Amino acid sequence: MVMKRLNLCTWNSLGNQCSISRVFKVLFYSTQTETETESVTSSSSSKDTLYGRLLQFENPRVSIVPVLDQWVGEGRPAKQSYLEVLIRRLRKSKRFNHALEVSEWMSNKRYLDLLPGDVAIRLDLISKVHGLEQAEKYFSNIPITLRGLQVYGALLNCYAQEKSLEKAEAIMQKMTDLGFNRTSLPYNVMLKLYADMGKHEKLDSLMQEMEEEGITGNNFTFNTRLDAYAIASDIEGMEKLLMKMEADVTVDWNAYVVAANCYLRAGMVEKALPMVKKSERLVRGKMRRFAYEVLLTLYASMGNKDEVYRIWNLYKKIGKIYNMGYLSMISSLVKLDDLDGAEKIWEEWNKKTSFDYRIPNFLINAYCKKGLLGNAESIVIG
Template sequence: MKHFRLSSLFNFSSRFGFRNSPGVSLYSTTTYRPHREPSRGTLNDLYRRISRAGDHTAPISPILDQWIEEGRTAPKGAFVTIIKELRQYKQYKHALEISMWLSDKRYFELTIADVAIRLDLIAKVHGIEQAEDYFNNIPKNLKVLEVYCALLNSYARAKLVEKAEDIMQKMRELGFARTSLSYNNLLNLYHQTGNTDKFNVLMSDMKEKGILHDKFTYCIQISAYAAASDLEGIDKVMAEWESDPKVLMDWDSYSNVAISYKKAGNVEKALAMLERSEKLMSSSKRKRGAYEYLMTQYAALGQKDRVMRLWELYKKHMKIYNRGYISIMTSVLKIGDIESAEKIYDEWESSNLSFDICIPNFLIGAYTRKGLVDKALVDKAESIVNRVIQKGEKPDARSWHYLARGYLDHDQIEKTVELTRKALSVEGSRWTPDGHVVAACMEYMKQKADVEGAEEFIRLLGEKCSFPISIQEKLLDYINNEDSVTVEIGDLEWDRRNGVLKEADLGSN
């Protein structure tokens, strides 16, 4: 397989700001394995450095540069493995930053798999338009099945039906739509958007063309039946899948089916699928991921005893890293078991693993959510923040914001404003503030006639939290207009497609 160097054709580091600043995945690039495996010691050391960055939105190129300046070396495969790991845990910005650094700083040649992964990451970090720009500049000889599937997958994830259909038609014309790889993306899109008729037509098209099902095709079918609460449909596809000698079921397959049975309302069958999944873990190359995922699935079904049983097995058979603690913390908190979460947190603190603010934040967030009925829990949350500081680490924006929300529930508005300002002062952290907290802060500053402070507060909301201009303008109008007596901010949600917060409801009078 030839490798092609793209960095000489277009330099995306300056375009995307990396030089100076910080369903189911239905396409795969694992067919291409051009990189030799790095030594485990080299990989672990570099990955630990990246993990210690703590803030998953802060730039990591200085860490990579320092690694090289120290005279350290690592094959390209080490970096590719780290990118894969970061993608698995949805740290897309860091994964993309490493990808860009490899070509712009180290001048490594990019394979087709590298290009497909970069396209996927650009879509997730910067949105569809920049992904299309990248795709349009890829040389023709690199625009193969995997790269087209990456773009199709991005359209499907953004629920852009027409664009997905257009690229699928182009793939048909190029002869790329001959396997389930391309069909799965469109099937999943039709399922997610409720296009039942188009879903059925595409399934018929696959049958007529003799396109065999793969694991993802079966999963999508089962998910579609689960959405319609059609237990018989799930059973039918399961029977077909289990009798298909070309598509064997692994632990991951059964865990996905368990989710569908739960969604369709049959907890008994969901548990049976998780039990089958457990039995297949020992033969998996991803035992660590299996333990972590199955704990969260048992937690979703309220099965505390099974969660703790798996946790003990996990600790017995494998060394536990931060991701293991994240999985068990989220699992026990999902069940509402704060006492177990506290014990696990203490265990993590004494483990001497690299610091990850996500782990204390799980407990801080749980305390403040329950603090509405018990002020002592808000005090516990603050004590966790103090412990973090005493250890020489830094709380992130979410740490301070969780505390602000807790104090607001007990009408300590001045403290709420102080903590929210601390959250906004944290560098490089993107987070979604609670609308009620923001509204309370604005009302407090207006009562104090702190126009200058309020304007700076609003500016930081735009800069650090990607508040839309429309919300910033309404907040400014509220502060500067004497006739405006209340401000209301409804639920805010992150618009992944455009990379901004989306206003659900905002009004000022």
């Protein structure tokens, strides 16, 4: 039942679900195998694994060091490769404090020699937990022999995440001087930073530099530039780059989503539809859930209710439907003024899924805007 404390007419923005810009992630532990990762997570629900024990401590202010100490005190193994994967899993779950504790425990208690990847990820975690100033202090104490591409790349990423443009540019220049700019990774960090800060004039010169240096861009490189064209409503620039991408690289579904959104903002629905169709054909594997949520929104923006329901039926075949899926479908139907359909989806959600105030609130606001206060009240009282 939805609690009465919900404000009937408070609008809750969904945000831009179709944004494809993704923050660059340094591959700190590129040598880890899939088997090692599975050894950490396959029995994560069991209290007899270290990962399982750590999962019980969700409060970041509660130290997990006693758990680590107890684990080895019981004579259990704590190999460096296992701990590295453990840190990755905690970091992926945004448990940065605990990931940093494991990293520091590795060297302080286990006396393990840190590899460049270990140092890089600790630098990243210090920035997230204690701030940029502490990360800089840590960097200044890193031995020169460990300051390779991964460590400088991590520092560059820290500056980019904090939108510290001058420092990011200085580190980028330092990496160039040291010969570390031989891949697209640092360039992608700077491209994303310039795009996020609205400095679109910097993007072409940076991509030109990559070309002159013989550095091949990847999908992230081109998608970042494509997104900037779309944000600036530069349809001609977007179309030229998309043609180049189709000729030179393997275009992913994100690129066509960006193009479709650009056309929709310009009111060019007839050009948006082929882009959405191309995007849908490229959706694969684990990305299907998120991709279908995006496609629901796009088809709704084009006023195509039949396609919205078709994508929803595909979505349901994936397996369990989470809150974001229901929210995407309900918001799409509200956009199409199909309130009866939206309420049916809400009823389905209300029976199956954990509470998320955004979902009933979205439908409540839709009823309020239509003056259907009785319908809105029925949602509130369950």
